[in-house]
Amino acid sequence: MPKFLTLDDFNFKDKVAIVRVDFNSPIDPKTKKILDDTRIRAHGQTTIKELMEKGAKVVILAHQGRPGEPDFTPLKQHAEILSKVLKKPVKYVDDIFGEKAQKAIKELKSGEVLVLENVRMYPKERDKGTPEEHAKTEFIQKLAPLADVFVNDAFSAAHRAHVSIVGFTAVLPSAAGRIMERELKSLSKVLENPEKPCIFILGGAKADDSLEISKYVLDNAIADDVLTGGVVGQVFLAAKDVDLGEPNMNFLKEKELTSLIPGIKELIKKYSDKVKTPKDVAVEVNGERKEVLVEELPTRYPIFDIGTKTVEKYKGIVKDAKSIVVSGPLGVFEKADFSYGTREILGAIANSKAFSLAGGGHTVAALKEFGLKDKISYVSIAGGALTEFLMGKKLPGVAALEKAAARRS
Ligand code: 3PG
Numbered sequence: 001m002p003k004f005l006t007l008d009d010f011n012f013k014d015k016v017a018i019v020r021v022d023f024n025s026p027i028d029p030k031t032k033k034i035l036d037d038t039r040i041r042a043h044g045q046t047t048i049k050e051l052m053e054k055g056a057k058v059v060i061l062a063h064q065g066r067p068g069e070p071d072f073t074p075l076k077q078h079a080e081i082l083s084k085v086l087k088k089p090v091k092y093v094d095d096i097f098g099e100k101a102q103k104a105i106k107e108l109k110s111g112e113v114l115v116l117e118n119v120r121m122y123p124k125e126r127d128k129g130t131p132e133e134h135a136k137t138e139f140i141q142k143l144a145p146l147a148d149v150f151v152n153d154a155f156s157a158a159h160r161a162h163v164s165i166v167g168f169t170a171v172l173p174s175a176a177g178r179i180m181e182r183e184l185k186s187l188s189k190v191l192e193n194p195e196k197p198c199i200f201i202l203g204g205a206k207a208d209d210s211l212e213i214s215k216y217v218l219d220n221a222i223a224d225d226v227l228t229g230g231v232v233g234q235v236f237l238a239a240k241d242v243d244l245g246e247p248n249m250n251f252l253k254e255k256e257l258t259s260l261i262p263g264i265k266e267l268i269k270k271y272s273d274k275v276k277t278p279k280d281v282a283v284e285v286n287g288e289r290k291e292v293l294v295e296e297l298p299t300r301y302p303i304f305d306i307g308t309k310t311v312e313k314y315k316g317i318v319k320d321a322k323s324i325v326v327s328g329p330l331g332v333f334e335k336a337d338f339s340y341g342t343r344e345i346l347g348a349i350a351n352s353k354a355f356s357l358a359g360g361g362h363t364v365a366a367l368k369e370f371g372l373k374d375k376i377s378y379v380s381i382a383g384g385a386l387t388e389f390l391m392g393k394k395l396p397g398v399a400a401l402e403k404a405a406a407r408r409s
Pocket of ligand 1: 022024065066156157160382383384385
């Protein structure tokens with residue numbers, strides 16, 4: 001578990017706290033409306049509420065989208081949602097560190113919350129740098145003198161060495177917020193000394209990430225088994241020289257996933273008994289589900305799910321596991337006929353007594369659709385940061401908090 005300070009280490013009464021959260025949310029490209037406010041609710045109900053109740057003057061920094069993309073919007077809407085979550089007025093200014101923002105910070109009263117503008121409107125925000133380098137930017141130079149403490153609650157953006165993520169930690173006392181703390185605690189539970197057997201179930205389409213995660217958790221004896229499904233399962237089968245049939249092989253080639261095959265071959269060679277691939281798959285024939293054994297492949301039809309035999313086998317492994325990480329659906333669960341694999345495996349995880357951790361946008365959407373979200377021990381709100389953490393990478397935002405903590409002790 002990384003060593004950082006938390007909200008318990010500071011007295012926030014009448015203090016200005018700059019709080020970096022991750023409000024980045026899916027946005028409807030036409031209406032520009034937020035489609036899912038999970039992250040805003042998560043930060044609002046925990047860190048922000050606690051700081052308000054402790055009498056801090058809370059200054060929120062966050063990003064939304066990337067410049068040039070349709071989801072790159074101001075944070076006015078986020079501030080309005082936050083106000084509903086907190087059931088208190090929330091101030092908002094369309095400025096990050098200019099005069100308007102500075103004035104609004106100086107006018108804040110204890111227990112009030114101010115949301116500043118999307119930090120990515122500052123052109124240098126996304127430059128990569130060390131805390132010390134970023135501390136020299138106008139952004140940090142203008143805001144840090146107005147604040148007493150920096151709180152980083154944005155675990156899901158901690159894989160970015162961006163100005164607002166690491167810059168303040170070089171010049172202000174810094175703490176992890178409650179979401180940062182809870183994500184790291186839950187992840188440490190499965191990555192540091194997990195209760196065994198520990199299994200990783202990797203589905204979805206990101207075979208490159210799944211390969212990196214598998215390597216890390218197997219090489220470090222974290223996982224006892226890695227179970228594959230979805231497109232990841234297909235790529236792993238292809239790496240075992242299974243011909244999936246033209247539509248599927250073409251799909252994989254289009255996605256350039258074939259370039260991963262040498263790495264997956266090596267992994268399977270090293271851990272042949274630990275890397276599990278589907279025994280059977282479900283294909284779509286004239287709009288209907290049909291199951292095909294792997295021995296019966298190739299098929300002329302597109303593969304959209306794992307088959308019944310695979311589901312039974314994987315459920316048996318889930319039943320015996322004490323720690324489970326699941327990331328990525330096992331099939332195209334959005335299509336009713338092909339939701340079977342994902343629904344059954346997520347259901348088995350939900351019913352197990354193991355510590356379970358789920359993450360990734362599609363996995364969370366599937367859990368919500370099947371009404372299983374509350375039965376998972378921990379559902380991460382992170383995407384890319386979670387993936388990098390599971391690959392064993394040090395996240396710059398977390399490293400910066402550790403460095404700040406070491407400086408104070
Ligand atoms: C996320 O949504 O994963 C984070 O907010 C990071 O966003 P980014 O990939 O645009 O840096």
